[in-house]
Amino acid sequence: MANQAVLTPQGEDFPQWYQDVVARAELAETGPVRGTMVVRPWGWAIWELMQADMDRRIKATGVQNAYFPLFIPMSFLEKEKEHVEGFRPELAVVTHGGGEKLAEPVVVRPTSETVINHLFAKWIQSHRDLPLLINQWANVVRWELRPRILLRTTEFLWQEGHTAHATYEEAQAETLQMLEVYRAFMEDTLGVAVVVGEKSERERFAGADRTYTCEGLMRDGKALQMGTSHNLGHNFARSFDIQYLDAEGQRQYVATTSWGSSTRMLGAVIMAHGDDHGLRLPPLIAPHQVVLVPLAEGEVARAVDKIAAELVADGVRTHVDSRFHLSFGRRSVDWELRGVPVRIELGPRELERGQATLVRRDTRDKSPVPIDGVANAARDLLDVLQRNLHADSLAFRTDHTYTVTDLEEFRRRIDDGGFFRMAWCGKDDCEGVLGEGTGASIRTITAEEPPAPTCVVDGAQAVHDILVAKAY
RNA sequence: CGGGAUGUAGCGCAGCUUGGCAGCGCGCCACGUUCGGGACGUGGAGGCCCCGGGUUCAAAUCCCGGCAUCCCGACCA
Numbered sequence: 001m002a003n004q005a006v007l008t009p010q011g012e013d014f015p016q017w018y019q020d021v022v023a024r025a026e027l028a029e030t031g032p033v034r035g036t037m038v039v040r041p042w043g044w045a046i047w048e049l050m051q052a053d054m055d056r057r058i059k060a061t062g063v064q065n066a067y068f069p070l071f072i073p074m075s076f077l078e079k080e081k082e083h084v085e086g087f088r089p090e091l092a093v094v095t096h097g098g099g100e101k102l103a104e105p106v107v108v109r110p111t112s113e114t115v116i117n118h119l120f121a122k123w124i125q126s127h128r129d130l131p132l133l134i135n136q137w138a139n140v141v142r143w144e145l146r147p148r149i150l151l152r153t154t155e156f157l158w159q160e161g162h163t164a165h166a167t168y169e170e171a172q173a174e175t176l177q178m179l180e181v182y183r184a185f186m187e188d189t190l191g192v193a194v195v196v197g198e199k200s201e202r203e204r205f206a207g208a209d210r211t212y213t214c215e216g217l218m219r220d221g222k223a224l225q226m227g228t229s230h231n232l233g234h235n236f237a238r239s240f241d242i243q244y245l246d247a248e249g250q251r252q253y254v255a256t257t258s259w260g261s262s263t264r265m266l267g268a269v270i271m272a273h274g275d276d277h278g279l280r281l282p283p284l285i286a287p288h289q290v291v292l293v294p295l296a297e298g299e300v301a302r303a304v305d306k307i308a309a310e311l312v313a314d315g316v317r318t319h320v321d322s323r324f325h326l327s328f329g330r331r332s333v334d335w336e337l338r339g340v341p342v343r344i345e346l347g348p349r350e351l352e353r354g355q356a357t358l359v360r361r362d363t364r365d366k367s368p369v370p371i372d373g374v375a376n377a378a379r380d381l382l383d384v385l386q387r388n389l390h391a392d393s394l395a396f397r398t399d400h401t402y403t404v405t406d407l408e409e410f411r412r413r414i415d416d417g418g419f420f421r422m423a424w425c426g427k428d429d430c431e432g433v434l435g436e437g438t439g440a441s442i443r444t445i446t447a448e449e450p451p452a453p454t455c456v457v458d459g460a461q462a463v464h465d466i467l468v469a470k471a472y
Numbered sequence: 473c474g475g476g477a478u479g480u481a482g483c484g485c486a487g488c489u490u491g492g493c494a495g496c497g498c499g500c501c502a503c504g505u506u507c508g509g510g511a512c513g514u515g516g517a518g519g520c521c522c523c524g525g526g527u528u529c530a531a532a533u534c535c536c537g538g539c540a541u542c543c544c545g546a547c548c549a
Contacts, residue, residue: 034540034541086548140549142548145548146547156549205549227549295508326510327506327507329507329508331509333509336509347508348508350508439545472549
């Protein structure tokens with residue numbers, strides 16, 4: 001009891017309860033170099049399921065996986081002016097190799113537009129080579145000043161998609177298609193309700209024409225960017241001279257896109273679904289979907305094994321916790337902390353009555369179920385949980401989205417967290433004013449009508465509906 | 473790079489003011505009793521007190537210098 005942490009969200013800048021869930025669910029820890037992360041087996045097992053699901057969705061759009069180098073010549077980055085200016089402050093630069101000072105420093109990739117576009121220029125000759133749709137799963141390094149475990153780490157693992165198209169319009173369509181892939185993944189697989197929208201100019205990816213984002217709302221009221229999709233227009237094509245011969249025999253620049261999602265999503269799942277008892281995992285990404293906890297060895301354990309076999313036969317990821325040297329309470333709470341969606345507990349008295357206890361992690365409700373039907377009941381519960389977590393997340397976001405028409409009201413309430421929906425004229429100055437002293441930024445520009453006719457900042461004609469929040 | 477703090481057992485910390493045997497909780501190991509929501513008892517293992525220098529009979533403790541990490545700002549998937 002003494003060491004039982006209270007995981008109540010603090011509403012602080014970086015809440016202790018989040019760190020507690022990460023640590024006590026044994027998901028990840030900090031590496032030896034500032035800001036690096038170690039993903040522990042349980043966290044990695046979750047990540048693998050997320051990765052497999054995302055990978056399947058990406059490939060379903062016709063994208064192929066490939067792999068590109070970790071080291072990029074500095075000169076590659078310098079080819080795209082905005083790009084290098086955007087990333088320079090957070091580059092890890094290698095100056096020595098093989099005991100010698102390098103003639104040209106190489107950077108550890110912060111993202112791979114430059115090296116991939118360099119190769120695109122070689123690979124693309126004809127309009128028949130287009131579209132070229134590539135994705136890579138890789139680790140990248142950004143020397144962030146303020147790392148946060150899983151949410152912003154110096155090194156992180158992600159997928160980055162890079163595509164080249166014959167026209168700007170096709171690139172735009174690809175950008176939006178991948179945004180939709182992300183949205184569907186976040187909502188259907190992770191159970192996190194997200195807002196999709198475009199980024200403002202100052203939030204845009206360095207080198208992009210247009211940047212789109214999926215923003216989730218975390219339990220502490222802060223927004224988190226969970227995936228981005230960029231239309232890079234002809235910017236990189238010109239810098240890297242990626243041209244093709246069109247059907248009329250004319251040389252044309254391609255239009256490119258890039259889009260990415262990272263291990264940050266693991267942090268997002270914790271922050272969006274975690275509660276005072278630890279992690280709550282959507283069944284689709286739960287390494288164990290059902291854990292069975294027998295109270296005793298012998299007859300009870302054998303009955304549990306039989307239920308487990310039924311579940312396995314049904315394709316349910318099942319685990320039997322036979323750590324009899326630990327108390328029942330410990331075994332039970334362990335899986336709760338780790339977020340396992342459904343538990344089946346069976347004791348000797350229950351066995352006599354022909355019943356087992358079915359426990360769901362989302363609500364923590366327990367119910368007695370006949371042993372004969374408990375495997376089916378557990379399997380059915382998985383679908384219920386998957387939907388319920390999303391419903392919870394959506395309800396939370398709806399409850400914490402406020403329309404404001406007055407700048408003072410916004411300033412007064414922004415610290416309480418949530419999305420603030422408002423009308424905006426689109427001017428950079430006004431965005432600056434919004435952020436001043438509030439620490440908030442425009443998270444998305446949605447496709448909806450502005451909620452008021454005039455900009456909340458300067459009273460000019462409003463052209464955008466924006467969502468503003470504090471963010472990670 | 474500015475402001476604040478901290479480095480002591482695997483983890484979390486006390487001890488420092490006022491120098492005098494290296495401590496506590498958790499975890500770990502052994503045995504026993506337990507096991508329906510983070511069990512208990514007994515016995516054990518585990519230390520470059522961040523690093524370097526200085527003061528002193530004596531330094532985790534005082535002084536000087538360094539390094540590292542964390543928190544708060546600016547930057548960011």
